[in-house]
Amino acid sequence: MFSFNKSTHHHKGRILEKWVFDAKSPLLSSAAAVDIDKDGKKEIIFGTRNGSVICIDEQSKKKWQYDIKEQVEETESFFYDSDRIDSVPATPTIKDVNGDKLPEILFGTELGIVYCLNNQGKLLWKYKTQGAVRSRILVEDIDKDGTAEILFGTTAGKFVILDGNGKERSVIEVDGSIESEPAVSTAEATQLIFGTESGTLYSYSPLGNKLWEFKARGPIRAKPAFGKLLSEQDLVIGDTTGMFYCLDLKGNEHWHFITEGAIYGQASMADLNNDDELEVVFGSCDNKVYCLSHRGEKLWSYETDFWIVTAPLITDIDNDGALEVVVGSYDHNLYVLDGEGAYNLDYMPGLSGVAHQAGHYTSVMTSEPGAQVGKRLWQIKTQGMIVGCEELEKDNIIVNVKSGFVDDITHSN
Amino acid sequence: MPETIVSDKKAISRVKLHIQGLDENIQGGVPEGHLTLLSGAAGTMKSSVCFNVLYHEAVAGKNGLYFSLEQSAESLVNHMVNMDYDMRRINLVIVKELSDLKTRMAELQDQTLGSLIIVDIGTIRKEIHDVNTDNNKSWLNVIKNVVKKIHVEAGCPLLVLDSLSALYVLSRFENPRIELFYIFEYLRDLRITSFLISEMPLDGSKYSEYEIEDFLSDGIITIRLTPFRRQVVREIAVVKMRATNCNNDIFSLEFRNGQFQALYGGQNPLL
Numbered sequence: 001m002f003s004f005n006k007s008t009h010h011h012k013g014r015i016l017e018k019w020v021f022d023a024k025s026p027l028l029s030s031a032a033a034v035d036i037d038k039d040g041k042k043e044i045i046f047g048t049r050n051g052s053v054i055c056i057d058e059q060s061k062k063k064w065q066y067d068i069k070e071q072v073e074e075t076e077s078f079f080y081d082s083d084r085i086d087s088v089p090a091t092p093t094i095k096d097v098n099g100d101k102l103p104e105i106l107f108g109t110e111l112g113i114v115y116c117l118n119n120q121g122k123l124l125w126k127y128k129t130q131g132a133v134r135s136r137i138l139v140e141d142i143d144k145d146g147t148a149e150i151l152f153g154t155t156a157g158k159f160v161i162l163d164g165n166g167k168e169r170s171v172i173e174v175d176g177s178i179e180s181e182p183a184v185s186t187a188e189a190t191q192l193i194f195g196t197e198s199g200t201l202y203s204y205s206p207l208g209n210k211l212w213e214f215k216a217r218g219p220i221r222a223k224p225a226f227g228k229l230l231s232e233q234d235l236v237i238g239d240t241t242g243m244f245y246c247l248d249l250k251g252n253e254h255w256h257f258i259t260e261g262a263i264y265g266q267a268s269m270a271d272l273n274n275d276d277e278l279e280v281v282f283g284s285c286d287n288k289v290y291c292l293s294h295r296g297e298k299l300w301s302y303e304t305d306f307w308i309v310t311a312p313l314i315t316d317i318d319n320d321g322a323l324e325v326v327v328g329s330y331d332h333n334l335y336v337l338d339g340e341g342a343y344n345l346d347y348m349p350g351l352s353g354v355a356h357q358a359g360h361y362t363s364v365m366t367s368e369p370g371a372q373v374g375k376r377l378w379q380i381k382t383q384g385m386i387v388g389c390e391e392l393e394k395d396n397i398i399v400n401v402k403s404g405f406v407d408d409i410t411h412s413n
Numbered sequence: 414m415p416e417t418i419v420s421d422k423k424a425i426s427r428v429k430l431h432i433q434g435l436d437e438n439i440q441g442g443v444p445e446g447h448l449t450l451l452s453g454a455a456g457t458m459k460s461s462v463c464f465n466v467l468y469h470e471a472v473a474g475k476n477g478l479y480f481s482l483e484q485s486a487e488s489l490v491n492h493m494v495n496m497d498y499d500m501r502r503i504n505l506v507i508v509k510e511l512s513d514l515k516t517r518m519a520e521l522q523d524q525t526l527g528s529l530i531i532v533d534i535g536t537i538r539k540e541i542h543d544v545n546t547d548n549n550k551s552w553l554n555v556i557k558n559v560v561k562k563i564h565v566e567a568g569c570p571l572l573v574l575d576s577l578s579a580l581y582v583l584s585r586f587e588n589p590r591i592e593l594f595y596i597f598e599y600l601r602d603l604r605i606t607s608f609l610i611s612e613m614p615l616d617g618s619k620y621s622e623y624e625i626e627d628f629l630s631d632g633i634i635t636i637r638l639t640p641f642r643r644q645v646v647r648e649i650a651v652v653k654m655r656a657t658n659c660n661n662d663i664f665s666l667e668f669r670n671g672q673f674q675a676l677y678g679g680q681n682p683l684l
Binding site (some may be wrong): 076132 | 511550552
C-alpha cells in the first residue's frame with residue numbers, strides 16, 4: 001500500500017517581475033551576472049544579435065555598451081546570414097585572463113572574432129579565426145601555470161587555445177563544426193571536452209593529444225556537465241536528436257535516456273531529494289524538463305507548452321531550505337518547480353468506483369497507483385521566448401528573451 | 414510583412430500564370446506572396462513556364478527576379494528568344510557579379526519598362542574562387558541576401574528559383590526539414606510571389622526531393638511527359654493551390670503562336 005508523505009516544505013510568497021530592460025535587439029543567449037567593478041554589486045552583461053555587448057546594473061540602468069564595428073568586403077558579405085552577421089551568439093565569459101585582478105569580458109561573434117574587453121567595456125584585444133564562434137568561451141588554467149587560458153570552438157572545426165593576451169597557443173582541428181561550449185575536467189588528468197555538429201564528443205589533453213571520442217546519435221550543441229553519479233566523476237550531455245548520455249571520463253557510456261526533442265542546454269545537478277545522490281535536470285525541445293536519478297531513471301518530468309533550450313537553474317528561490325528547479329520555456333513562461341516533484345495518484349481509494357466493485361481486480365488495482373510527476377510551484381509570463389536564465393541572487397533570476405528584453409524575476413514573501 | 418487576413422475573396426490579389434485556359438481555372442492566378450512548387454521531369458518546359466510568367470509581368474510593368482543556379486543567362490535568354498519572346502519589350506538585366514548588384518539596382522530606378530533580372534549564379538560561382546564556404550558562409554545565404562536586396566531596392570514582387578535540386582547540390586542540407594522550413598518562411602516573410610522549380614524523375618512518383626517541400630509550399634503545379642501513340646505530349650495539373658478554388662483536372666500543355674495554352678482539361682484530346 002502507499003501512504004501520503006506530509007510535505008515538510010511550505011512554499012510561500014510569489015514571484016514577480018521587478019524590472020524589464022529593452023535591449024532594442026533580439027537576444028540569443030543568457031546574461032552573465034558578475035561583480036566586474038568590485039563594488040559589491042553584480043553587473044548584468046549580455047550580447048545581442050545586432051552586435052552589441054551591454055552592461056547594466058542590478059536596477060537595469062545601462063553602465064556601458066560596446067558595439068562591434070567590423071567591415072566585411074561587399075562580395076563576401078553576401079555569403080553570411082544577413083540577420084546574424086554582427087551577432088554575439090553566446091553568453092559573454094567574465095574572468096580575469098591577464099592577471100590584473102579585475103575581470104575581463106570575452107565573447108565571440110558570427111564573423112569569427114573573439115573580443116576581450118576590460119571591465120569598463122573598452123577593447124583590450126581581439127583575435128580572428130576561421131568560421132563563426134557560436135558557443136561560450138571557456139577560461140581555465142589548463143596547464144596549471146597560474147595563468148588562465150582561453151578556449152573555444154569554431155564552426156570551421158577548430159578548437160582554439162589562446163593565452164590571456166589573445167596570442168594563439170594551439171589549434172586542434174576536428175571533423176565537424178563546433179557549436180558546443182567546451183568543458184574542462186580536472187578529476188583525473190586534465191581533459192578538454194567538447195561536442196561537434198558531426199555528433200562526436202571529443203576529449204583532448206591540454207597538449208592537444210586526443211584521449212577519447214564518443215559518437216552520439218546526432219549533433220551536440222550542449223555543454224558537458226560533470227558530477228559524481230556512478231563513479232567519482234561522470235559526464236552528462238544531450239544531443240540534438242533528443243538523446244541524453246551519462247559517460248565516464250574515458251568516454252564509456254553508463255546509461256542513456258531518450259527524449260522526444262533536441263537538447264540544447266547544459267544539464268544541472270544537485271541532490272534534490274536528500275538521498276545523498278545527485279539528480280540530473282535538463283530541458284528538451286519536446287517541451288519537457290526532466291529530472292533523472294543518478295542511474296538515469298526518470299524521477300519526474302514537467303511539460304511546458306514549447307521548447308526548453310536553456311539550462312535549468314537549481315536554487316532555493318523561496319528560502320525554505322529545499323531546492324527548486326527554475327526553467328524558462330519558449331512558451332514565454334518562467335517556471336519554478338519543486339525539486340522533489342510530487343506523487344500524482346491515478347485514482348483516489350475510497351472514492352474510486354473501480355475500487356469499490358467487489359470481486360474486480362483490474363489492472364488499475366494491481367499496477368502502480370500513480371506516478372511521480374513534476375510539480376509547478378510558480379509560473380510567470382515574461383516578454384517572449386526565453387533563451388537564457390542567470391541567477392543574480394538565489395531569489396532573483398535574470399531572464400533573457402528572444403525578442404530583446406531582459407526580465408528580472410524575483411521571489412517575494 | 415506577414416500575410417494579412419482578407420474579408421472578401423475578391424481582395425486576394427493574384428499573379429497570372431499567363432497560360433491560356435489555366436488561369437481561368439485557378440480564379441485568375443496564383444495568390445500574391447504564395448510559394449508555388451513547379452514540379453516536372455527534364456524537358457517539361459518548367460523553366461519556360463516560369464520565364465513566361467516573369468516576362469508577361471515585366472511587359473505589364475512589374476519587376477521579376479529569375480535565379481538561375483545552373484543554366485547560364487545567355488543560354489536561357491537565347492532559348493526564350495527562339496520561342497519568339499521579344500526582349501525589347503522589357504528591361505532585361507543580367508547580374509554576373511555580386512559587386513555589380515548595387516549599381517545595377519540603381520540603374521533600375523530610371524527604368525520605365527518592367528525589368529526581368531536574371532541572376533546567373535553559375536557564372537558568379539566561376540568568378541568567385543576565394544570565398545571559403547564553411548558553416549557560416551554559404552551559397553544559400555548568397556541567394557537569400559540577393560533576393561532580399563533586389564526585393565527591397567528594386568521593388569521586385571516576383572521570384573523564380575531554378576532550381577531547388579541545384580540548390581541542394583550547392584548548399585549541403587544537413588537537416589532538410591528544418592532548413593527548408595526556414596527558407597520557405599524567409600520567402601513568405603518577404604511577401605514575394607515565388608515559383609520554385611523542382612526537378613523530378615520521369616515516373617512522377619513525387620513532387621520534390623525531400624517531399625517536405627510539398628507541405629511547405631502553398632501550391633503545387635506539376636508538368637509531365639506522356640507518350641501518346643508515337644508522340645510525347647506535355648500535361649499540366651494544379652495539384653494544390655491554397656486560397657484558390659482550382660480545377661485539378663489534367664490539361665494538355667502546348668506552346669502555340671508565342672503563347673502557352675492549357676487544353677482539354679479532364680477530357681481525352683480528340684484523336
